[in-house]
Amino acid sequence: MPMPTKTVYLETFGCQMNELDSELIAGSLSALGYRFTGQSEQADIVLFNTCSVRERAEQKVWSRLGALKTRKKSHPDLVVGVLGCMAERDGVDLIHRMPVVDVMCGPAELDKLPELIDNAVRTKASLAGSSPEIAIRKSASQIALQGNSSRRSGTLAAAQDSLESLDLSRMVSPIDTNTARSSYVRITRGCNKFCTYCVVPHTRGAEIHRPPTHIIDECKRLVDSGVIEITLLGQTVNHYRYEHDSAVSIDGVLQPQKGRTYKGSHNRDAFAGAQTTTFADLLYQIHEQVPGIERLRFLTSYPRDFGDDVLQVIRDCPRICRYIHVPAQTGSNRLLKMMNRGYTIEEYDEFIDRVRAYLHQPEIGRPLMLSGDIIVGFPTETDEDHDATKRMLERSRYKNCFIFKYSPRPGTVAYDKIPDDIDDKIKRARNNELLVMQTEISDSIASEQVGKSFKVLVEGISRREHRKRGTEIKAGSGMVGITIDGQSARAPVAVLDESEITGTVQLSGRTDGDLIVFFDVPASEANDLVGTIRDVRVNHADRLALHGSL
Ligand code: 5AD
Ligand code: SF4
Numbered sequence: 001m002p003m004p005t006k007t008v009y010l011e012t013f014g015c016q017m018n019e020l021d022s023e024l025i026a027g028s029l030s031a032l033g034y035r036f037t038g039q040s041e042q043a044d045i046v047l048f049n050t051c052s053v054r055e056r057a058e059q060k061v062w063s064r065l066g067a068l069k070t071r072k073k074s075h076p077d078l079v080v081g082v083l084g085c086m087a088e089r090d091g092v093d094l095i096h097r098m099p100v101v102d103v104m105c106g107p108a109e110l111d112k113l114p115e116l117i118d119n120a121v122r123t124k125a126s127l128a129g130s131s132p133e134i135a136i137r138k139s140a141s142q143i144a145l146q147g148n149s150s151r152r153s154g155t156l157a158a159a160q161d162s163l164e165s166l167d168l169s170r171m172v173s174p175i176d177t178n179t180a181r182s183s184y185v186r187i188t189r190g191c192n193k194f195c196t197y198c199v200v201p202h203t204r205g206a207e208i209h210r211p212p213t214h215i216i217d218e219c220k221r222l223v224d225s226g227v228i229e230i231t232l233l234g235q236t237v238n239h240y241r242y243e244h245d246s247a248v249s250i251d252g253v254l255q256p257q258k259g260r261t262y263k264g265s266h267n268r269d270a271f272a273g274a275q276t277t278t279f280a281d282l283l284y285q286i287h288e289q290v291p292g293i294e295r296l297r298f299l300t301s302y303p304r305d306f307g308d309d310v311l312q313v314i315r316d317c318p319r320i321c322r323y324i325h326v327p328a329q330t331g332s333n334r335l336l337k338m339m340n341r342g343y344t345i346e347e348y349d350e351f352i353d354r355v356r357a358y359l360h361q362p363e364i365g366r367p368l369m370l371s372g373d374i375i376v377g378f379p380t381e382t383d384e385d386h387d388a389t390k391r392m393l394e395r396s397r398y399k400n401c402f403i404f405k406y407s408p409r410p411g412t413v414a415y416d417k418i419p420d421d422i423d424d425k426i427k428r429a430r431n432n433e434l435l436v437m438q439t440e441i442s443d444s445i446a447s448e449q450v451g452k453s454f455k456v457l458v459e460g461i462s463r464r465e466h467r468k469r470g471t472e473i474k475a476g477s478g479m480v481g482i483t484i485d486g487q488s489a490r491a492p493v494a495v496l497d498e499s500e501i502t503g504t505v506q507l508s509g510r511t512d513g514d515l516i517v518f519f520d521v522p523a524s525e526a527n528d529l530v531g532t533i534r535d536v537r538v539n540h541a542d543r544l545a546l547h548g549s550l
Contacts, residue, residue: 009043014051020184027171050086054407085203111166188234196413223292236302240279280309287317311358327373331392332385369399369513377427379418446541456509456536465506
């Protein structure tokens with residue numbers, strides 16, 4: 001099956017879930033002999049892993065595909081693939097609109113991608129020499145179209161197996177000093193919330209939770225290869241819940257079931273006999289069973305169904321980060337209802353207060369950092385609704401907040417039932433107003449950190465230092481040639497070449513609460529610091545960044 005020496009360009013759009021999918025795809029294609037390049041022009045196979053959450057992300061992909069038309073005329077054997085949410089959402093329409101596309105593969109079918117690409121490459125090879133028109137017609141009929149989310153296809157169990165095989169196939173290779181020591185691990189796929197604006201439940205399908213043993217094994221393998229920070233991924237990560245079959249396996253020994261309660265995080269047998277592994281259980285088990293993880297994070301939390309058990313585990317486990325991304329979307333109860341978010345703003349506030357009460361401990365150097373997402377200009381949004389969002393933003397005091405203009409997405413309830421009636425000018429003005437407010441809040445949180453010391457995971461040479469030196473940011477070895485929105489993935493991880501070791505360099509790293517810290521070190525020490533956790537004292541804050549010294 002392998003078609004060695006073929007070169008692949010893989011560009012990723014959208015969320016961390018897509019970044020992880022791209023990493024897994026790249027791993028499985030590399031193992032089959034494909035090589036990767038960061039330059040689309042050098043590739044025999046161009047793949048876009050796409051996002052449909054907002055129209056803008058889709059437009060970028062359309063324009064990339066448009067740009068490939070000329071190239072395809074001169075290189076008819078070029079294979080073009082659209083992966084991820086756009087493949088799922090647009091299906092055959094996408095090929096009609098964009099005949100350059102040879103392969104489509106929805107997010108639920110990515111384990112079959114190597115086969116699809118191989119088919120496409122072979123089809124092209126067998127058509128070499130035919131007249132271009134025949135070749136195009138024939139190859140169009142050979143298109144290996146895949147797009148079938150678990151909501152539409154057969155049983156949830158079948159979907160579960162197919163999805164699991166991609167994560168299970170993960171290639172873990174030992175990390176060299178050039179590489180980030182940070183990895184994503186999926187715990188849940190899909191989403192069942194059906195917020196009325198959101199396309200994710202339609203493209204990624206029903207919520208499916210991975211078995212805890214698979215998750216823990218993956219974490220162990222990553223740690224063995226040199227990873228020290230793991231971020232667990234799910235659309236609603238705190239909904240994680242795994243129902244075990246008739247017996248559970250603990251350390252490989254089958255245990256009779258006895259029902260479960262969380263008995264405190266210092267009890268190693270806390271989960272013996274468990275029938276269900278909850279998110280709190282999972283966090284605790286990973287923390288205890290994989291001590292090599294120096295930092296454990298998770299994304300994204302849903303503001304409902306977040307029990308005190310999870311907060312207790314985070315509080316009691318020193319290596320779980322005090323950082324929670326928990327989008328409110330709006331401060332208006334009327335709009336929360338129209339969005340089908342399932343909570344009121346009072347409930348959201350209560351949640352934030354509860355999280356702070358449990359986790360905000362600046363006196364032991366562990367301030368809690370929150371971040372959020374907001375949608376402005378949701379249909380019918382009034383000035384009063386917008387004011388309510390401003391007050392919510394003030395109260396929440398996020399470290400940072402992603403603010404989006406509402407983008408109507410075909411297939412969603414809001415698209416079908418509620419006209420997009422807010423003028424783009426108003427959307428933009430409200431967006432800017434919130435951005436200005438958030439910048440002030442972020443600044444003030446940064447200033448509060450001056451004079452304090454933090455454990456900082458040193459990620460590499462800062463972007464500013466690269467600009468100053470005119471050096472290139474080198475991507476990590478496992479990720480060479482994968483780009484995210486056109487930029488090298490995993491930047492700014494990099495070390496200095498022998499010839500570059502002069503003077504001092506600025507390194508960048510992150511605190512447990514995900515604050516970015518810059519600090520200068522002698523160039524001769526830089527390479528040894530990258531990928532380690534160090535104590536950094538913050539000397540001053542300038543706009544959203546902290547500056548310190550070792
Ligand atoms: N328009 C604008 N923003 C959206 N998001 C999701 N769907 C839309 C949409 N149709 C935002 C939400 C979500 C984030 C990932 O993207 O804020 O939390
Ligand atoms: Fe979309 Fe809502 Fe699910 Fe988040 S929780 S992925 S916004 S449907």
